[in-house]
Amino acid sequence: MTTVEPVRVATWNVNSVKQRVPRLLPWLDQRQPDVVCLQETKLADDAFTALLEAPLKERGYEFALFGETQWNGVALLSRVGLEDVAVGIAGAPGFPHVEARAVAATCGGVRVHSLYVPNGREPDSDHYKYKLEWLAALRDVLEAGPADALVCGDINIAPADADLFDPAAYIGHTHVTEPERAALQAIEALGFHDVVRERWPDKRIFSYWDYRAGMFHRDLGMRIDLILASSSVAPRAEAAWIDRHARKGTGPSDHAPVIVDLDEAPDGDIGPVVPPPSASGGNKKVKLPQSK
DNA sequence: ATGCCTGAAGGGTTCAGA
Numbered sequence: 361m362t363t364v365e366p367v368r369v370a371t372w373n374v375n376s377v378k379q380r381v382p383r384l385l386p387w388l389d390q391r392q393p394d395v396v397c398l399q400e401t402k403l404a405d406d407a408f409t410a411l412l413e414a415p416l417k418e419r420g421y422e423f424a425l426f427g428e429t430q431w432n433g434v435a436l437l438s439r440v441g442l443e444d445v446a447v448g449i450a451g452a453p454g455f456p457h458v459e460a461r462a463v464a465a466t467c468g469g470v471r472v473h474s475l476y477v478p479n480g481r482e483p484d485s486d487h488y489k490y491k492l493e494w495l496a497a498l499r500d501v502l503e504a505g506p507a508d509a510l511v512c513g514d515i516n517i518a519p520a521d522a523d524l525f526d527p528a529a530y531i532g533h534t535h536v537t538e539p540e541r542a543a544l545q546a547i548e549a550l551g552f553h554d555v556v557r558e559r560w561p562d563k564r565i566f567s568y569w570d571y572r573a574g575m576f577h578r579d580l581g582m583r584i585d586l587i588l589a590s591s592s593v594a595p596r597a598e599a600a601w602i603d604r605h606a607r608k609g610t611g612p613s614d615h616a617p618v619i620v621d622l623d624e625a626p627d628g629d630i631g632p633v634v635p636p637p638s639a640s641g642g643n644k645k646v647k648l649p650q651s652k
Numbered sequence: 653a654t655g656c657c658t659g660a661a662g663g664g665t666t667c668a669g670a
Contacts, residue, residue, distance in 0.1 A: 375669085376659055400669090402660070430660050431668070479670065516670075535670060568670075571657035582670075614658075614669085 366598075367440055367468050367622045371397035371512035371587060372606070373476070373568075373615035377435070378403055378411060380613055385415055387606055391619065394440045395467045396421070397474030397512040401433030408435065426463040433460045434476050434513070440468035452497035455490045462498070469625070470593060471506045475513030480534035488534060491516070495543035503550055511552055511588035514615065517544050519554060523583035525566065535584060551591035555620055557583075559600040567602050568615045576607055587620045596622040 370393040374380040377398060388396070401408060405425040416423055420439040426447045427433035436442065443466040448458055461476045475498070480491040502509065517540045521527035530536045548554070556565065566581030575581065589597055599621040607616040 379659065400659095479668085481668090481670090518670095530670090533670080570655090570670075573656050575657095584670075 365440070365468065366624055367395060367470070368393045368619060369395040369397075369470075369472065369510060369512065369587065369622065370603075370617045370619045371399070371474065371514075371585060372617035373399040373514040373585060373613060375400050375613040375615065376403075377401040377408065377433075379611065381411065383606065383609075383611060383613070385419075387603075387617070388419055388421075391603065391617075393619065394438065395472055396435075396437040397472065398435040398437070399433070399474065399476040399514045400431075401425075401427050401435050402429075402431060403427050403433055404429045408433075424463050424465050426460045428460045431459070432476055434463045434474045436463050436465050436467075436472060436474045438465065438467040438472075442467055449494065449497050449501050451500060452494045453490055455487065461494070466506070469508060470622075471509040473502075473509070473511050473513070475511065475515065477514060477516040479516055480540065483532065483534060483537055491534075492539055492543055495540075495547075499543070499546050499550070502547060502552070507590060507592050509552075509590040510593060510620075511547065511586070512618070513586070514584060515544065515586045516584055517541060518582050518584055519544055519557065519586070522564075523557075523566070525580040525582065535582065547588065552588035553591070553594040553597075555587055555589045555594055555597040555600040556602065556618060558594075559597070565602050566616075567618055569607060571614050585615055585618050587618050589620070593622065596625065598623045 405427045408425050408427055421437040422442040424436045424445040445465045447463050449462045464473045478491040478494050481487040518524050518535050524530050566583050567585035569576035569581035597620050603617040603619055
């Protein structure tokens, strides 16, 4: 079933949800997202539930979790339905055990993936190979999945040099190598659109700033947290931005949330919105906004 | 120094992050 309501979707690497509760709950109240993908929760599922079940339920959210005690951990919050939850990426390798890096569900008619892609550490390391294999498995899952989909999360790849404060400083490092960017492009070749970059083609926009050395205040960051919308969903993206405000102040994550507002499903999915002229009598004509 | 912060585990320090 396809939703007819506008939906606000966000993704945020919170760098320990336990430490971030004083920022997360006010941010939910302020931004009112309908679907929230969290990464680096760093909390086992029972501890997450004990910590957040009450405040999330109070705000109308159901949630799906894939956590572990120390590292990684992803979550998916939704107040527009949470169906067919899938934990992990089928066919993806572990390191060596399967890490808590993916959870997906269908929310308001859209398949939403909350992802924490492996870091890669050093090019050609075992961890780097793991990252590339993991991304290849993700691509296959997306190819086999529903057409209406959103890929959200800490992708740990800067799609282009414009997504780095100092491209020269990153040459030879992970997040920018050709195989990593090719893995992202293989996902985009399925029809996925980087909706934030498409909305702000020339803007300096980052989603991560190192805690050290005043990097945020000097706006020296990277854009590695992405929302990719499938070809059927991308036209519904009415707004797309990075919520830099959430990186300010006391006790922030080192990542900022990324937010996309989806307008209601297109006419073809929900029937005509405007009645035919013969049924509208003497209504004056109005100029409709051009669809993008 | 070549990780300048931050967080987790668990122990008085180490590993991880990008």
